Amino acid sequence: xxxxxxxxxxxxxxxxxxxxxxxxxxxRDKVDxxxxxxVVDDGSSDxxxxxCKRAQVPVIHLRKNLGIGGAVQTGYILADRQGYDLxxxxxxxxxxxxxxxxxxxxxxxxxQADMTVGSRFVGSSSDFKSTGPRRMGIGxxxxxxxxxxxxxxxxxxxxxxxxxxxxxxxFALDYPTDYPEPESLVTVTKLGFRVQEVGVRMFERQxxxxxxxxxxxxxxxxxxxxxxxxxxxxxGRKGSK
Amino acid sequence: MxxxxxxFLFLVAIFFLFTVIKRVHKGLxxxxxxxxxxxxxxxxxxxxxxxxxVTWASSLVGIQTPVNFVSFVGIFVILLINLNYASSLSILRxxxxxxxxxxxxxxxxxxxxxxxx
Numbered sequence: 001x002x003x004x005x006x007x008x009x010x011x012x013x014x015x016x017x018x019x020x021x022x023x024x025x026x027x028r029d030k031v032d033x034x035x036x037x038x039v040v041d042d043g044s045s046d047x048x049x050x051x052c053k054r055a056q057v058p059v060i061h062l063r064k065n066l067g068i069g070g071a072v073q074t075g076y077i078l079a080d081r082q083g084y085d086l087x088x089x090x091x092x093x094x095x096x097x098x099x100x101x102x103x104x105x106x107x108x109x110x111x112q113a114d115m116t117v118g119s120r121f122v123g124s125s126s127d128f129k130s131t132g133p134r135r136m137g138i139g140x141x142x143x144x145x146x147x148x149x150x151x152x153x154x155x156x157x158x159x160x161x162x163x164x165x166x167x168x169x170x171f172a173l174d175y176p177t178d179y180p181e182p183e184s185l186v187t188v189t190k191l192g193f194r195v196q197e198v199g200v201r202m203f204e205r206q207x208x209x210x211x212x213x214x215x216x217x218x219x220x221x222x223x224x225x226x227x228x229x230x231x232x233x234x235x236g237r238k239g240s241k
Numbered sequence: 242m243x244x245x246x247x248x249f250l251f252l253v254a255i256f257f258l259f260t261v262i263k264r265v266h267k268g269l270x271x272x273x274x275x276x277x278x279x280x281x282x283x284x285x286x287x288x289x290x291x292x293x294x295v296t297w298a299s300s301l302v303g304i305q306t307p308v309n310f311v312s313f314v315g316i317f318v319i320l321l322i323n324l325n326y327a328s329s330l331s332i333l334r335x336x337x338x339x340x341x342x343x344x345x346x347x348x349x350x351x352x353x354x355x356x357x358x
Binding site for chain 1: 338341342343344345346348349353
């Protein structure tokens with residue numbers, strides 16, 4: 001049976017993490033997949049770790065906050081070490097809908113893609129489509145990714161993504177730290193892997209606080225776009241895997 | 242170049258050389274890094290002893306005063322050194338991140354084993 005690992009990065013998610021886990025547990029039995037999950041506590045200053053341990057949720061504790069890139073890479077290292085066939089990045093704040101997982105995995109299982117990115121904006125299945133300014137920002141980043149790699153994907157910032165063995169191995173060795181979501185898409189495309197955008201459902205943020213304030217957004221968008229374009233300069237020939 | 246300037250350059254270079262050697266001796270500066278600093282000090286000493294060299298080199302590039310040329314070379318070398326530091330730092334950060342991740346995973350796997358016993 002295909003073994004899949006849900007990598008759940010969590011930073012100060014004491015309020016949401018158990019809800020997220022419960023949704024996964026409820027979903028697990030309904031699907032013909034050997035689905036495991038691991039929470040990666042990215043140096044949370046709240047009681048995320050204790051909450052997980054008390055509920056006997058598998059959790060890796062990073063002493064120091066490494067950021068989403070570092071946290072998710074930890075999950076990939078584990079996935080690689082334990083030989084999982086599929087790895088899925090799944091936010092610990094409950095914004096991702098676990099029920100969309102089969103849609104996300106289908107192109108991978110059918111061999112149409114090496115990596116899938118769950119998008120709020122593709123297909124009509126999405127309810128929560130984010131705010132106007134945010135969408136414009138994502139548009140700019142999407143353009144930057146396209147310029148740097150040729151990949152035509154809209155929701156390049158989505159953390160709801162899945163990949164197969166080859167990429168698990170690659171990410172375990174090398175995963176970008178600064179702006180991982182768009183940067184990784186550029187790297188992966190330039191290496192010759194196929195990335196597909198899939199419509200998924202996402203929810204509004206429930207409890208806790210988002211780490212991106214509206215004020216940072218514009219500065220962030222410009223900075224990230226430049227970083228994406230520079231990142232496109234990094235080594236990587238098409239076809240080499 | 243005026244004699245005063247030459248003496249000044251020479252003294253600065255000697256003082257710099259002395260500082261670098263002391264640091265290496267105390268183990269506060271790696272040999273690799275010290276090489277560039279030695280080179281820089283050497284350039285200053287040469288400029289002080291052979292001012293003709295500096296005049297010739299600066300006319301080659303088109304810089305008016307030899308002093309400007311020495312300053313320019315000094316600044317350029319410092320830029321290169323800074324680039325080296327930026328590289329070393331980037332690599333070090335990557336390594337530190339890796340250690341942190343590996344330690345966390347080892348701990349998790351061990352706790353899992355202990356739990357199963």
